[in-house]
Amino acid sequence: MTTETLWIIVLGCSAATxxxxxxxxxxxxxxxxxxxxxxxxxxxxxxMVAGLVFRMLMMPESExxxxxxxxxxxxxxxxxxxxxxxxxxxxxxxxxxxxxLSALVHWLS
Amino acid sequence: xxxxxxxxxxxxKALLDSLSLPAFILLSTMMxxxxxxxSTGFAxxxxxxxxxxxxxxxxxxxxxxxxxxxxxxxxxxxxCSLANARFFPMVVSFIPAMSRERxxxxxxxxxxxxxxxxxxxxxxxxxxxxxxxxxRLYYVAFALTIxxxxxxGTLLGYHVSAxxxxxxxxxxxxxxxxxxxxxxxAVSGACERASLLLGCAVVPVAHQFFPAVDLLFTGxxxxxxxxxxxRVPRIGRILS
Numbered sequence: 580m581t582t583e584t585l586w587i588i589v590l591g592c593s594a595a596t597x598x599x600x601x602x603x604x605x606x607x608x609x610x611x612x613x614x615x616x617x618x619x620x621x622x623x624x625x626x627m628v629a630g631l632v633f634r635m636l637m638m639p640e641s642e643x644x645x646x647x648x649x650x651x652x653x654x655x656x657x658x659x660x661x662x663x664x665x666x667x668x669x670x671x672x673x674x675x676x677x678x679x680l681s682a683l684v685h686w687l688s
Numbered sequence: 689x690x691x692x693x694x695x696x697x698x699x700x701k702a703l704l705d706s707l708s709l710p711a712f713i714l715l716s717t718m719m720x721x722x723x724x725x726x727s728t729g730f731a732x733x734x735x736x737x738x739x740x741x742x743x744x745x746x747x748x749x750x751x752x753x754x755x756x757x758x759x760x761x762x763x764x765x766x767x768c769s770l771a772n773a774r775f776f777p778m779v780v781s782f783i784p785a786m787s788r789e790r791x792x793x794x795x796x797x798x799x800x801x802x803x804x805x806x807x808x809x810x811x812x813x814x815x816x817x818x819x820x821x822x823x824r825l826y827y828v829a830f831a832l833t834i835x836x837x838x839x840x841g842t843l844l845g846y847h848v849s850a851x852x853x854x855x856x857x858x859x860x861x862x863x864x865x866x867x868x869x870x871x872x873x874a875v876s877g878a879c880e881r882a883s884l885l886l887g888c889a890v891v892p893v894a895h896q897f898f899p900a901v902d903l904l905f906t907g908x909x910x911x912x913x914x915x916x917x918x919r920v921p922r923i924g925r926i927l928s
Contacts, residue, residue, distance in 0.1 A: 654866075
C-alpha cells in the first residue's frame with residue numbers, strides 16, 4: 580500500500596475509536612450514576628473486557644496461537660497460584676505466568 | 689480507610705503505581721504491536737501515532753492484520769472500530785466512578801481519549817484509596833505515564849524485537865492478558881463478578897457464531913445476564 584493510504588488507515592482507525600469514546604461522553608453527561616441503566620452499562624463493560632481477556636488467553640489470533648492450549652492453561656494456573664501465594668501481588672503473578680510460558684515453550688516445543 | 693491526598697502525594701502515587709507494573713506491561717505489549725506494524729509496512733511514526741491515538745490494542749491489531757491481508761480502507765477502519773467498541777461502556781462506567789463532580793466537555797473528552805483497559809482496571813482498583821478531589825489528577829498522571837511507555841514500547845518493538853528469541857517474545861505477549869485476568873479477579877460486587885464470569889462463558893460461543901461482533905455480543909448478553917443474576921439474593925451472596 581502507498582504511504583498515503585497507510586496514513587489514512589491510521590487516522591481513520593483513530594477517528595473510529597474516538598467515536599466510541601465520544602459517544603460514551605455524550606451518554607455519561609445524561610445518565611444518573613445511581614440508576615439501574617448505569618449499573619447495566621457497567622456490567623456490559625465488565626463482560627466485554629472479560630470476554631476480550633479470555634479470548635486473548637484461550638483463543639488467541641496473535642502469535643500466541645502457536646502455543647498449545649495446555650501450555651497456556653498451565654501458565655495461567657501458575658500465574659494465579661503465585662498471585663495468591665504472594666498475598667495478591669500482581670508482580671508475582673505476572674512474572675511467574677510470563678516466565679513459565681517462556682520456559683514451557685522453550686522446553687516442550 | 690486512609691486516602692492519599694494533596695497534589696504532590698497523589699502525583700507521586702500515580703507515578704509509582706504506573707511505573708511499578710502497568711508501564712512495563714504496556715511497554716512489552718506494544719513491542720509486539722511495533723514489530724507487527726513494521727512487518728506490515730507501516731512507518732515507525734505511523735505505528736507510534738496509532739498507539740497514541742487509537743490507544744486500544746485489539747483495534748490496533750485488527751488494523752495491522754487486515755492491512756497485511758490487503759483489505760480495503762473502509763473494511764479496515766470498520767473492523768478496528770468494532771474491535772474497540774468497548775470504549776463506549778468503559779467511558780460511561782469509568783467517569784462517574786472517578787468523580788461525581790461535573791466536568792467540562794473538553795475535560796471529559798480528554799478523560800475518554802486517555803482511557804485504556806489498563807488505566808480503567810487499575811484506577812477503579814485504586815480510587816477507594818485516593819481523596820475524591822484528587823482522583824482526576826491521579827488518573828490523568830497514571831494514563832499519561834503508561835501512554836508514554838506504550839509509545840516507547842511501540843518504537844522499541846519496531847526497531848529491535850526481531851532479535852529477541854521466540855519463547856521470550858511469546859512470554860512478553862502473554863503478560864498483558866494475564867495481567868488483566870489477575871486484576872479483574874479482584875473486582876468486587878455481585879453483578880460485576882457475575883458479568884465477568886458470564887463474559888468468559890459467552891465469548892467462545894459468540895466467537896464461533898458471530899466472529900465480527902463477538903465482543904459486542906458477549907458484552908450485551910453476558911453483561912445483561914450478569915446484571916440480572918447479581919440481583920438474585922442467593923446468587924449475589926455466593927459471588928460477593
